[in-house]
Amino acid sequence: xxxxxxxxxxxxxxxxxxxxxxxxxxxxxxxxxxxxxxxxxxxxxxxxxxxxxxxxxxxxxxxxxxxxxxxxxxxxxxxxxxxxxxxxxxxxxxxxxxxxxxxxxxxxxxxxxxx
Amino acid sequence: xxxxxxxxxxxxxxxxxxxxxxxxxxxxxxxxxxxxxxxxxxxxxxxxxxxxxxxxxxxxxxxxxxxxxxxxxxxxxxxxxxxxxxxxxxxxxxxxxxxxxxxxxxxxxxxxxx
Numbered sequence: 001x002x003x004x005x006x007x008x009x010x011x012x013x014x015x016x017x018x019x020x021x022x023x024x025x026x027x028x029x030x031x032x033x034x035x036x037x038x039x040x041x042x043x044x045x046x047x048x049x050x051x052x053x054x055x056x057x058x059x060x061x062x063x064x065x066x067x068x069x070x071x072x073x074x075x076x077x078x079x080x081x082x083x084x085x086x087x088x089x090x091x092x093x094x095x096x097x098x099x100x101x102x103x104x105x106x107x108x109x110x111x112x113x114x115x
Numbered sequence: 116x117x118x119x120x121x122x123x124x125x126x127x128x129x130x131x132x133x134x135x136x137x138x139x140x141x142x143x144x145x146x147x148x149x150x151x152x153x154x155x156x157x158x159x160x161x162x163x164x165x166x167x168x169x170x171x172x173x174x175x176x177x178x179x180x181x182x183x184x185x186x187x188x189x190x191x192x193x194x195x196x197x198x199x200x201x202x203x204x205x206x207x208x209x210x211x212x213x214x215x216x217x218x219x220x221x222x223x224x225x226x227x228x229x
Contacts, residue, residue, distance in 0.1 A: 004158075033217075042205060043159075043219045092158060103149065104217055108158040 002027050002095050004107035012113045013083050020079045021110045023093030028073035030096070033104065034066070037090040046091075049076045083114045119208050119220035127226040130198050136191040136223050138206030146208040148189040149217070150180055153203040162204075165189065176200070201227040 003026040013019050023032065034046040046066055047055040055068040069077045080087050090109040097103035120139045128134050140146060147166050151159040163174025170182040180191045189206060206220040 042221045045216060045218075048216075094159075103161060103164055104159075105161070106151075106158040108156075 001097070002029060002105045004093055004095060004105060006091075006093055006107040006110050008110055009108065010111040010113075012115060014115055015084055017083055018079055018081045019083065019112060020077050021091055021093070023076045023078070023107060025074045025095055030073070032070065032076045033094045033096075034068065034076075034078045035092040035094060035106075037092060037109070039088065043092065046078070080112065083112070085114045088112055088114045119206055119218055121204075121206055121220035121223050123223045124221070125224045125226065127228060128196055129228045131195050134191075134193045134196045134200070134225065136204050136206075136225070138189045138191065138220055140187050140189070140206075140208050142187075142208070145184060148180075148182060149207040149209075150174065150178070150189075150191045151205045151207060151219075152176075153205065153222075155202070159205065162191070196225075196227055198227050198229070201225055 005024045007022045011019060032049045034049065035043040036046050037043045045058050046061045047057045047068055049055045049068045049070040051070045051073050057063060065081050067079045076093065078091060090111045092109045093107040094104040097105060118141045122137050149164045150162040152162050153159050162178050163172050163180055165172050165182045171179060173179050178191055178193050180189055182189050191204065203222050203224050205222045207217050209217050
């Protein structure tokens with residue numbers, strides 16, 4: 001299994017600001033995923049981040065709001081732009097297991113509160 | 116549209132009692148099936164998975180799950196719960212035809228009474 005570290009673990013942000021979340025993996029992985037977990041809700045996939053190409057966004061999520069970088073095979077960032085209280089969520093980075101379709105390993109998440 | 120349903124939002128169980136969490140999916144083909152657990156303030160941890168073969172799969176922490184094709188279900192069980200099992204449990208599926216994306220159910224929160 002992969003060890004995934006996310007920063008920050010939590011933050012309180014002001015409306016209209018942007019915050020970048022970092023995800024570091026202890027091994028090289030092809031696919032990284034960003035999920036959002038709104039309060040009391042399940043997880044929703046925001047986008048898939050592949051090294052060397054643009055991220056692939058799910059319906060309802062756009063690059064201008066959630067720009068993603070994937071500079072190498074062990075690191076990715078997700079920015080939440082122009083935040084509003086509705087963006088208060090836990091944002092989780094995940095990576096796929098080696099050779100196992102669909103199995104994901106997750107970081108501990110970044111809990112954002114927007115005032 | 117594909118979906119994963121966990122009918123029980125909350126379950127309260129006494130410590131030492133058995134636990135069963137329900138999960139149903141609506142797909143034409145057999146998906147890959149997973150159960151994850153999220154302890155308070157933690158990320159998600161994989162409990163077990165089913166891809167093929169024996170329909171009863173064993174996982175970590177004493178959990179098991181049974182795939183029933185006829186019922187489109189993948190229920191999670193534990194014979195005797197511990198206070199540390201209090202957490203949120205998520206069923207998830209992957210459909211290869213849908214691009215191998217992991218889709219989560221709504222989750223079931225388990226409370227354990229002393």
